[in-house]
Amino acid sequence: MAGIRRLKEKLINAVLIFLLAVVFLVVSYISYQSLLRIDTDEAWVIHSYQVSTNIGVLLSDLENMETSDRGYIIAGQDIFLEPYNTALPKIYPEFQSLQELTKDNSAEQQRLSLMKPLIDERLAEFQTNLALRRDKGLDAAIAAVSAGTGKETMDAIRTIVADMQTDEASLLQARTQDLTQVNHSMESTIVWGAIIGLLLYLLVNYVISKFVMGNLVEKPLLERERQALFYARSLIEASLDPLVTISPEGKITDVNEAVTKVTEVPRGELIGTDFSEYFTEPQKARDGYEQAFKFGTVTDYPLTIKSKTGRLTDVLYNASVYKNEEDKILGVFAAARDYTLAKKAMEETAKANKEMEAFSYSVSHDLRAPLRAIDGFTQILVEDYGAKLDDEGRRVASIIRASTVQMGHLIDDLLSFSRLGRQEVKKSPVDMRSLVGEVYAEIKKSVPARKIDFTVKELPSANADVNMMRVVWTNLLSNAVKFTGKKENAIIEVGSTSDNNEITYYVKDNGAGFDMKYMDKLFGVFQRLHSVEEFEGTGVGLANVKRVVERHGGRAWAEAKVGEGATFYFTLPKA
Amino acid sequence: MENNTNINEVDVLMVEDSPNDAELIARALSKLNIANKIFWVKDGAEALEFVFCTGKYAARNAVTYPKVILLDLKLPKVNGLEVLAKIKTDERTRAIPVVIVTSSQEDKDLKEAYKLGANSYIVKPIDAENFVKALSEAGLYWLAINKPPIIKL
Numbered sequence: 001m002a003g004i005r006r007l008k009e010k011l012i013n014a015v016l017i018f019l020l021a022v023v024f025l026v027v028s029y030i031s032y033q034s035l036l037r038i039d040t041d042e043a044w045v046i047h048s049y050q051v052s053t054n055i056g057v058l059l060s061d062l063e064n065m066e067t068s069d070r071g072y073i074i075a076g077q078d079i080f081l082e083p084y085n086t087a088l089p090k091i092y093p094e095f096q097s098l099q100e101l102t103k104d105n106s107a108e109q110q111r112l113s114l115m116k117p118l119i120d121e122r123l124a125e126f127q128t129n130l131a132l133r134r135d136k137g138l139d140a141a142i143a144a145v146s147a148g149t150g151k152e153t154m155d156a157i158r159t160i161v162a163d164m165q166t167d168e169a170s171l172l173q174a175r176t177q178d179l180t181q182v183n184h185s186m187e188s189t190i191v192w193g194a195i196i197g198l199l200l201y202l203l204v205n206y207v208i209s210k211f212v213m214g215n216l217v218e219k220p221l222l223e224r225e226r227q228a229l230f231y232a233r234s235l236i237e238a239s240l241d242p243l244v245t246i247s248p249e250g251k252i253t254d255v256n257e258a259v260t261k262v263t264e265v266p267r268g269e270l271i272g273t274d275f276s277e278y279f280t281e282p283q284k285a286r287d288g289y290e291q292a293f294k295f296g297t298v299t300d301y302p303l304t305i306k307s308k309t310g311r312l313t314d315v316l317y318n319a320s321v322y323k324n325e326e327d328k329i330l331g332v333f334a335a336a337r338d339y340t341l342a343k344k345a346m347e348e349t350a351k352a353n354k355e356m357e358a359f360s361y362s363v364s365h366d367l368r369a370p371l372r373a374i375d376g377f378t379q380i381l382v383e384d385y386g387a388k389l390d391d392e393g394r395r396v397a398s399i400i401r402a403s404t405v406q407m408g409h410l411i412d413d414l415l416s417f418s419r420l421g422r423q424e425v426k427k428s429p430v431d432m433r434s435l436v437g438e439v440y441a442e443i444k445k446s447v448p449a450r451k452i453d454f455t456v457k458e459l460p461s462a463n464a465d466v467n468m469m470r471v472v473w474t475n476l477l478s479n480a481v482k483f484t485g486k487k488e489n490a491i492i493e494v495g496s497t498s499d500n501n502e503i504t505y506y507v508k509d510n511g512a513g514f515d516m517k518y519m520d521k522l523f524g525v526f527q528r529l530h531s532v533e534e535f536e537g538t539g540v541g542l543a544n545v546k547r548v549v550e551r552h553g554g555r556a557w558a559e560a561k562v563g564e565g566a567t568f569y570f571t572l573p574k575a
Numbered sequence: 576m577e578n579n580t581n582i583n584e585v586d587v588l589m590v591e592d593s594p595n596d597a598e599l600i601a602r603a604l605s606k607l608n609i610a611n612k613i614f615w616v617k618d619g620a621e622a623l624e625f626v627f628c629t630g631k632y633a634a635r636n637a638v639t640y641p642k643v644i645l646l647d648l649k650l651p652k653v654n655g656l657e658v659l660a661k662i663k664t665d666e667r668t669r670a671i672p673v674v675i676v677t678s679s680q681e682d683k684d685l686k687e688a689y690k691l692g693a694n695s696y697i698v699k700p701i702d703a704e705n706f707v708k709a710l711s712e713a714g715l716y717w718l719a720i721n722k723p724p725i726i727k728l
Contacts, residue, residue: 361679361681364678364679364680365649365678365679368678368699368701369593369595369596369678370595371701372595372596372599372678372699372700372701372702372703372706373593373595373596373599375701375702375703375704375706376595376598376599376703376706376707377595377703378703379703379704379707380602401702401703401704404701404702405701405702408701408702409701412701
């Protein structure tokens with residue numbers, strides 16, 4: 001199919017170019033012919049001039065001879081014969097060449113043939129006269145001349161010559177006219193030829209570009225474009241997310257199938273209407289796309305679509321502006337993502353968190369009261385009945401009291417651990433350096449007597465929840481302080497390293513350390529690697545650290561050597 | 576613990592639902608060598624009746640007021656914050672110093688109590704020793720150092 005079309009196009013192409021060539025050839029041919037005619041005409045013009053001139057020369061030679069002849073007759077001196085002698089040998093050759101020249105002209109040939117005998121006669125007469133003068137003298141010659149027909153002959157020759165001249169003149173005129181005509185016609189031929197040629201060239205060009213080229217290039221291009229357009233459109237229609245384009249005036253300019261489904265409004269009725277009409281909060285919708293126009297994009301913008309029958313759909317909108325080739329904003333392209341499930345999940349999580357909160361509150365409150373009673377009344381026992389107790393009795397009482405205190409700590413720690421898990425992570429730039437200083441100062445206050453070599457190295461600020469970071473540093477630093485408690489010269493160092501993606505902070509101490517084989521347990525809730533007698537604590541501190549750090553997208557780990565110290569690391573992502 | 580104080584001669588109104596806590600508080604205060612007649616009510620409703628001389632305490636002389644009210648938050652019937660609100664919004668009673676004594680360390684309770692006009696907020700320490708110490712110090716302050724308002728009816 002395409003092949004035949006191509007052939008047709010090639011044929012048309014060829015024909016048109018052929019026509020152009022033909023025009024060119026025709027013009028060339030006509031021009032050539034005209035040139036030839038001009039040549040010929042020019043030749044004939046020259047010819048006429050030549051004939052005319054030659055006739056003139058012949059006549060003048062004859063007249064010279066006559067004059068010379070008469071002169072000799074009168075004077076009788078040879079000097080007068082010079083012109084006669086010069087001219088005489090020329091007469092017949094001139095006559096012959098005339099004959100030659102006028103070969104084509106029968107009229108002229110006739111005249112010449114009439115002229116010949118006359119010339120012969122005159123020349124003879126000249127001879128006779130000359131001889132008479134020479135021989136017989138002046139009087140005899142004059143008598144011969146007066147009696148002779150010389151003058152009549154000469155007149156007759158003159159008449160013929162005049163006729164011939166007239167003839168040639170009219171021939172010349174005719175030929176000159178013809179020459180002019182040919183010149184003109186050639187000029188106009190060339191001009192017209194050029195015009196026609198140019199027009200034909202333009203025509204060929206036009207035809208080629210419109211039909212031939214169009215056929216060759218446009219049709220397949222259109223086909224490909226159509227296919228691409230169809231593909232793009234089918235994707236848009238296939239999308240399950242409602243997709244819509246909004247004009248700068250806030251009117252819907254295009255929708256896909258999903259939009260008609262979620263709004264229960266047919267496509268035709270949607271186009272041209274206000275985008276905000278289809279939401280439970282129209283102003284919020286308007287604010288949304290205005291934001292998109294202003295900032296270029298808007299992401300995860302929550303709205304609720306209201307269908308014709310009142311059915312509500314919670315969605316999140318992602319929208320961005322789109323532009324034409326001149327970078328002018330044409331509108332906003334908005335895609336809605338069904339948010340119902342996510343919203344429900346979030347609501348349930350919030351609800352669960354609230355319940356946890358209430359639960360923790362009452363648990364902590366209700367658990368503490370009896371603890372206090374145990375502690376308090378044991379104390380009363382010791383105070384009021386201490387005299388009746390022996391050492392053992394008092395020891396038992398103190399164990400009871402210590403246990404209740406321990407339980408109190410556990411409750412506190414559990415509560416804070418749970419709260420940290422539920423709390424929202426509120427990120428902001430945190431000056432880690434000053435935070436560490438603050439926390440350490442607070443810890444040091446509770447152990448004023450201790451001598452600790454505390455250094456803080458480079459600590460870049462982090463993007464994190466400042467309260468949670470306080471918990472992390474409090475736990476790590478108080479651990480370092482606690483576990484170096486038995487060392488004479490406690491050394492604690494805080495520093496960091498960083499790479500492209502994250503910052504690694506560390507707290508290094510030269511304290512008790514731990515056996516690396518228990519590393520996994522280290523960060524577990526209530527997991528301890530030492531007894532309460534060795535080092536007090538509930539074992540929830542590191543679990544808190546791990547939880548906080550993981551909620552920020554980082555990790556926590558440690559390295560240690562028993563008796564030599566430990567280094568605790570945690571990372572925070574840079575973004 | 577028995578209430579053997581004359582309802583018209585009360586220095587400290589203790590609003591506490593836990594008998595153990597009540598006993599500990601009373602014990603702490605009694606160790607102070609200052610006059611401190613304690614009256615104990617076990618729930619919020621009774622506390623309000625006492626303060627406003629209604630119900631069970633209709634016979635109480637409205638002219639006299641305790642020097643300080645020690646108020647727990649977790650109370651049956653009417654909870655502590657409600658009692659606080661009622662005391663602090665009533666012209667007649669808003670001047671009475673109210674010291675919240677509770678085990679709750681929750682931020683929201685703290686904020687709300689001060690917002691409603693609590694004069695002080697004490698968290699019951701876990702261990703009794705500190706508990707007794709705190710109450711003694713608080714008692715000393717509110718009963719000896721602090722000048723009670725002259726409440727006119």
